[in-house]
Amino acid sequence: MATLGANQYGKAESRVVRIIRDSPHHEIVDLNVSSSLRGDFAGAHIDGDQAAVLPTDTQKNTAFAYAKLHGVSSPEDYALALARRLLEATPAAREAEVRVEQYAWDRLGSHAFLRRGGETRTCVVTVGRDTASVVSGFRDLVVMKSTDSEFKGFLVDEFTTLAETDDRILATSLVAQWRHDGLDELDHRSQSDHRRDWNSSYDDVRDVLLSTFATTYSRALQETLYVMGAAVVDTLPGIAEISFSAPNRHHFLVDFSGFEVPVENHGEVFIAADRPYGLIECTVLREPPA
Known part of the structure; x- marks a missing residue:
């Protein structure tokens, strides 16, 4: 007899670019954001019941909204805030995981930039209850x-x-x-x-x-x-x-x-x-x- 094992779901690779325009010298924060929720989602898998499921489209929208509402002082701080919000919005979830890659840009002028080569900064944040x-x-x-x-x-x-x-x-x-x-x-x-x-x-x-x-x-x-x-x-x-x-x-x-x-x-x-x-x-x- 079949039984459901470990499962999770989320939105992968939302390309979130935040421009900070509060001074003549603009700043760029360029992120690749993936989120996942883990918890009691058996109904969605076994019965097709989506009542406990926060849509992946909502996770994507939240990732973009929080780039504005919370800001992005660092990938870790942003990911913590986003994970907390997704967990709060999904009672059936026991954990929210957010993975972020940050791509660096070098300044060419007050509001001109050059995408930098080299390493990509990463973080993985997991927030439970x-x-x-x-x-x-x-x-x-x-x-x-x-x-x-x-x-x-x-x-x-x-x-x-x-x-x-x-x-x-x-x-x-x-x-x-x-x-x-x-x-x-x-x-x-x-x-x-x-x-x-x-x-x-x-x-x-x-x-x-x-x-x-x-x-x-x-x-x-x-x-x-x-x-x-x-x-x-x-x-x-x-x-x-x-x-x-x-x-x-x-x-x-x-x-x-x-x-x-x-x-x-x-x-x-x-x-x-x-x-x-x-x-x-x-x-x-x-x-x-x-």
Whole structure:
């Protein structure tokens, strides 16, 4: 006999662009917003009864309305407010989740802008009836070390062709997500109280990650990720844990030996290969106090 398992529903990828026009120098906040509701929606699935369902179109409309009514001081603050509102509007829901991607723009003038490349800022906010969690992060942060990286001493079998190296290019398109600690004091029902400086927190984590990457000798990407994560949880008390997904962007030295004209390549010209690639993932947590 069939039974209904876990389910949720929502509106995916509402492209919310907020222009702040309260001064001659306009500001842009460019978001991709997805919302989901989880709870007792069995009637909709089993009986086709929509009485408990807040339409996904309403979720979309609320996402746009809250960009104006609440404002967007940060993706986290906006997502918390939106999740609280959706939960309040849906009695059958036990949780509302809001995922936000923010795309950055650089200023060209008072009201002209250039879409910036580089990483995309992200956050995932989940608000329950008595709880709230915030996971901030980014994706597509491309970093490289042209030296101070090795890879050797690895397991070898009959199919191994990779040569050991004391000096290689280390590059990755980094995805990082970190969970904020100490949210118990947040009134999850409040639309305005207990706001944190989410933007400063994001900048702090990003700065620690990049400075650690730049100054740490790498014996493997695994070690580099751990050292970066440890630097975050050890120096930033508001971060409980951080997770990484790091595809290895391989760079292979070009072989010029077949040319009729001798060309030397002393670690100067490489092929950048996008696939297949090694994928390294890990989570670093702050050890709980004894």
